[in-house]
Amino acid sequence: MPRMQSQRAVARRAAPPERRWPEYVRLVPGALNAGLAALAVSVLGLGVTAGLSSTSSAQTTDNISQSAIVTTVVPGVDQPSEFERDSSTISRSNFRAALTDTGKAVDLDVTALSEPADSAQVDLHAYDARTALLARESKATTKLQQKLVKAKKKADAVKKALGTPTLPVKSYTLVARFGDVGAWARYHTGLDFSAPIGTAIHAPTAGVVEHAGSGGEAGGWAGSYVVLKHADGTQTLYAHMSSISVQDGQKVTGGKLLGHVGQSGRAFGPHLHFEVYPRGAEPGDVYTAVDPEPWLHKLGLKLR
Template identity: 40%
Template sequence: MYDETTARAARRAADAADDLVELTPATSPARRSSTPAFSFSRRVVALAVSSALSVGALFAFAYASRGGDVDAAGESAEIAVPAAAASAAAAGFADRSQEVSRSSVRDNLTAAVADENAQERAAAMGASVESAAEAEWMTNASERQRLMDADMQLVSAQSAKLKKEAEEAARKLAEAKKAAEAMGVSTSGMSAKEIEDLTTKGGSMPVKSNYRIGAGFGATGSWSRYHTGQDFPAPVGTPIYAVASGVVLSPTAGGWAGINVVIQHSNGGSTLYAHMSGKKVRTGQTVKAGQLIGYVGNTGRSFGAHLHLEYYKPGVTPGDVYAASNPMTFLRSLGVR
């Protein structure tokens, strides 16, 4: 088949060359026969055209033969797939539910362990902070005692002033009582409100919300000697109320108390409210039980926001901490539970 096709292509090329030569203009028969260059050109052109057509025919035959072979192979043979590729594909589509389940369990266990470790670190950090604070307090016990001794000297120097204020408060309380007995007629320039304040009976808790009961009177620990009042831990800004009616005295000069309020009561005793963030009353003002006098803070020598309440019996200078009495006993005497 190859020889026959090639021969046909060669004959077509020769015929085309003859036609091309016939179409070439000639001047005369004599000149055509006598010009060897022109005859050579005819042969060259014929040979080139014949070669081109032969090559084209050859490629056409090869392409046709290849197409037939591919089609025949496609009908009768399967595509060969490497064994490694087939194995990988099978593994990719295999049932992996058990492996996924194990992976999920591992992820859950990892998360649980991480959470537990985080909680342990937080607890350890909190314990470390508390231990450091306690160690600092205990290490500086002598320094705290020195500061408290200095405060007591200030309180002693303030004693005369507070005694005079206490006497004036007692006078107001006595006159308020007389005025109340005389149908509310005010005396010594006191207003009806002042008389009402000073003659109000009963008592009140110093804090009424968001608090808890802290260290009590007489407790030992990080204090210079012992705890001299009753603590009420509460957030900064929690309202503080007068536990009973009375007259506001000057705050104690002891720096340990920070911002503080002192109130003289009708029985001659007084209460001290320490570590406040701010106060709402002034010296000489009358207050009644349950009246707002300030807010919980963390001022002075305080470790954490709380109210420190102290009670001083009649004749004891407010701020003389080691002469203070249990304030909870005083609250119970007012009917406060």
């Protein structure tokens, strides 16, 4: 009996491997590996399955092409047809911080991700707003320039009408001031510019000739004289002239020639006696005259 068992064992060991498995297994050589793969999916996950499948694929390629694949290899174990994935599943949360190239997390703007801005549209709106602003600024600048031009023209017209402020005598020696007292006067009522006969006398600023000649209120002492009335109502008197170059009612500007220095009237040598009368005063009524210097200073004129 032992001898017979030994011979059977030898025969069994010598038999081809495929004859050792039950008939249903030999019909499907790759079924066992497929079942093991399914079992690995349920227990260990995809990584083990991949290893088993790759190991068995080389051994069973020919047999699988000739036999049908079964979905059940071991009672109670199902082979999945495919890995089912939820299409809404994501690999990680959209709200987690993204990693930069340096590995540092960078917070993302959730609102910006869910509602991306149209940069082209934003740029267009910004361009339109900037263009409108520039147009308004340009319009305002143009209006301002126009106002400045008008103001300059008006100033030029006023300047032209007033002329150039000028002292009554350009080359002179001041021999008496307002308020001085001397043998020739108890109270001096103006400024005396001593100059040679024939020296030009000019209008300090614009005005209208109220008197040109002798006689009148100041005729008894002023000799030949001129009276100018200015825009603010002030009147100026130029006495002791040797000649007169203007006439009554004539408009003059600053620097206009009125006549020449003389010694007419009550004078002790050639000079110009210059007086200033405020609004309402009568030229020639010497004690209503005021100091001429402040009036000249308002014109920017100073005595030397």
